[in-house]
Amino acid sequence: MILADMLKSKSMWLGVEGPEGDVVLSSRIRLARNLKNHTFPPQAKDLELTKVVEAVLAATPKVSAFEGARIHHTKELATLDKKFLLERHLISHELASRNSPSCVLLGPGESLSLMVNEEDHIRLQLLRCGLDLDRLWKEANRIDDDLSAQLDFAFSQEWGYLTSCPTNTGTGLRASCLVHLPGLVLSDEINKVLGGLSRIGIAARGLYGEGTKVMGELFQISNAFTMGSSEEEIVDSVERLVRQVLAYEREARTNLLKGAKARLNEDRIFRAYGTLSQARAIHFEETLFLLSKIRMGVCMGLDLPVDRETLTELMVLTQPAHVQMIKGADLSPAKRDEARAEMIRKALAKAAGRKAVTKD
Amino acid sequence: MICGLCNQNEASIHFTEIINNEVMKLRLCEECAKTKGVSLPKGFGHFHIANLLAGLSDLTEEMGHPQKGKIPVCPVCGTTFEEVRTSGMLGCASCYEAFSLHLAPLLKRIHPAARHTGKYPKRLSPALDENMLRRELQEAISREEFEKAAKIRDRLRTIKP
Numbered sequence: 001m002i003l004a005d006m007l008k009s010k011s012m013w014l015g016v017e018g019p020e021g022d023v024v025l026s027s028r029i030r031l032a033r034n035l036k037n038h039t040f041p042p043q044a045k046d047l048e049l050t051k052v053v054e055a056v057l058a059a060t061p062k063v064s065a066f067e068g069a070r071i072h073h074t075k076e077l078a079t080l081d082k083k084f085l086l087e088r089h090l091i092s093h094e095l096a097s098r099n100s101p102s103c104v105l106l107g108p109g110e111s112l113s114l115m116v117n118e119e120d121h122i123r124l125q126l127l128r129c130g131l132d133l134d135r136l137w138k139e140a141n142r143i144d145d146d147l148s149a150q151l152d153f154a155f156s157q158e159w160g161y162l163t164s165c166p167t168n169t170g171t172g173l174r175a176s177c178l179v180h181l182p183g184l185v186l187s188d189e190i191n192k193v194l195g196g197l198s199r200i201g202i203a204a205r206g207l208y209g210e211g212t213k214v215m216g217e218l219f220q221i222s223n224a225f226t227m228g229s230s231e232e233e234i235v236d237s238v239e240r241l242v243r244q245v246l247a248y249e250r251e252a253r254t255n256l257l258k259g260a261k262a263r264l265n266e267d268r269i270f271r272a273y274g275t276l277s278q279a280r281a282i283h284f285e286e287t288l289f290l291l292s293k294i295r296m297g298v299c300m301g302l303d304l305p306v307d308r309e310t311l312t313e314l315m316v317l318t319q320p321a322h323v324q325m326i327k328g329a330d331l332s333p334a335k336r337d338e339a340r341a342e343m344i345r346k347a348l349a350k351a352a353g354r355k356a357v358t359k360d
Numbered sequence: 361m362i363c364g365l366c367n368q369n370e371a372s373i374h375f376t377e378i379i380n381n382e383v384m385k386l387r388l389c390e391e392c393a394k395t396k397g398v399s400l401p402k403g404f405g406h407f408h409i410a411n412l413l414a415g416l417s418d419l420t421e422e423m424g425h426p427q428k429g430k431i432p433v434c435p436v437c438g439t440t441f442e443e444v445r446t447s448g449m450l451g452c453a454s455c456y457e458a459f460s461l462h463l464a465p466l467l468k469r470i471h472p473a474a475r476h477t478g479k480y481p482k483r484l485s486p487a488l489d490e491n492m493l494r495r496e497l498q499e500a501i502s503r504e505e506f507e508k509a510a511k512i513r514d515r516l517r518t519i520k521p
Contacts, residue, residue: 034453036453037453038452039437039451039452040449040450040451040452040453042447042449043437043439043449043451043452119449141479144479145482148481148482148483149482149483152483153481153483154452154453155480155481156453156456156457156476157476157480157492158475158476159456159467159474159475159476160476160478161476161481162450162453162456164449164450165448165449165450166448166450166463166466166467166470167470169456169467169471169476170471170476170478171476171478171479173478201472225470225471225472226471227467227470227471227472227473227474227475227476227477227478228471228472228473228474228475228477229472229477229478230477230478230479230511231478231479
């Protein structure tokens with residue numbers, strides 16, 4: 001468990017919540033780049049991939065953003081470490097399953113991560129809490145410029161940055177936000193809101209990205225196309241769309257506490273708190289299911305003895321690899337469920353205590 | 361006419377593609393069209409792209425100038441277009457040039473426009489950039505795409521203030 005010490009450092013998930021934090025948990029900018037004169041990773045042989053890793057690692061020390069960054073070669077990471085990084089959204093499934101030469105660079109604070117030899121030679125990622133796409137893009141743009149001064153990127157004036165998969169060619173940019181939409185889900189309006197997105201070039205996916213299911217009413221909203229618009233236009237369109245969805249979600253939450261079903265909805269939320277604060281063993285999926293309702297309740301202003309920050313923190317820390325890391329031992333699924341429940345009870349009790357103090 | 365894929369249903373969707381003087385026709389029934397994602401790419405993932413590529417190429421009848429036996433290969437990495445079709449991914453940067461004729465219609469189907477209008481890498485030779493932009497500016501003006509022309513003009517200004 002090389003990464004155990006990461007638990008101590010505050011990742012971008014924890015601590016201060018960002019702009020529009022009641023609905024938008026985080027924003028992410030991802031850029032895909034490849035080196036000229038090297039085969040793309042899916043087709044490349046190990047020798048070539050090693051050369052790419054060497055070239056990138058020779059370049060990053062000259063880029064200020066990577067000062068103090070830690071480097072992890074995929075081969076050296078234990079399965080648990082990889083799952084942990086996946087849960088923190090710092091690497092992708094693709095990289096975790098690679099046996100060929102590849103690595104990830106992690107900037108301090110876990111906002112910046114650079115994957116080498118995933119689907120493309122370079123996948124640069126910047127992550128931050130709340131809705132913050134514009135600022136993230138400006139930073140990513142600077143880092144990209146710094147990197148391109150050191151490395152020769154594969155680029156065509158016709159088709160832009162050349163990537164392994166044609167769906168990423170052009171800007172190679174994926175701008176996305178992780179949003180929490182329990183209001184829309186519970187009011188049964190989610191399909192209406194997310195249904196028409198593909199027509200305007202936006203995609204909505206589950207918590208862990210492409211091909212994963214929706215959990216805890218969490219959705220990743222991102223641009224669908226990478227060519228035909230400038231980077232600023234893409235970032236702008238995703239931000240505008242997220243703001244619209246934001247507004248719908250807030251309205252849906254307000255409406256849940258009005259009308260005939262208000263009592264029922266309130267009851268559901270408080271019961272969720274009851275279960276979570278008392279359970280002796282609990283799966284991650286159920287945890288997210290309950291946390292989602294409680295978090296919405298707190299945002300709605302209901303008198304729950306917990307704050308939003310604790311809930312967001314729990315959303316991260318109760319993930320399977322996290323629980324394992326925190327306990328520092330090899331746990332059976334049953335023991336893990338117990339450990340998770342214990343962690344939650346303690347956190348909620350602490351939060352309740354804090355709230356009681358501030359009340360008086 | 362019968363669908364070229366399942367050979368069972370009546371074809372209701374007729375596709376005609378002209379690439380480099382080669383006319384290719386594709387006839388599909390509604391079901392096969394949906395399966396092959398020919399109407400519009402609904403999702404991403406290499407599977408969809410591979411399907412799209414397969415749907416466009418191996419089910420077409422070549423009319424006009426058949427180029428049988430000519431298999432496109434990338435001279436740099438050796439990837440064949442067949443491999444690109446099955447995997448949905450390209451082998452290296454040079455593949456884009458090698459398979460440009462086949463890629464152009466595909467890119468048009470995936471993205472709203474098959475033309476990069478975003479940023480350029482800083483390392484790109486400034487002279488090259490400027491000449492190309494000036495050419496593009498003229499083209500845009502002659503096509504009366506004034507909004508696009510304004511964008512190009514602005515970019516030119518950043519290079520040569």
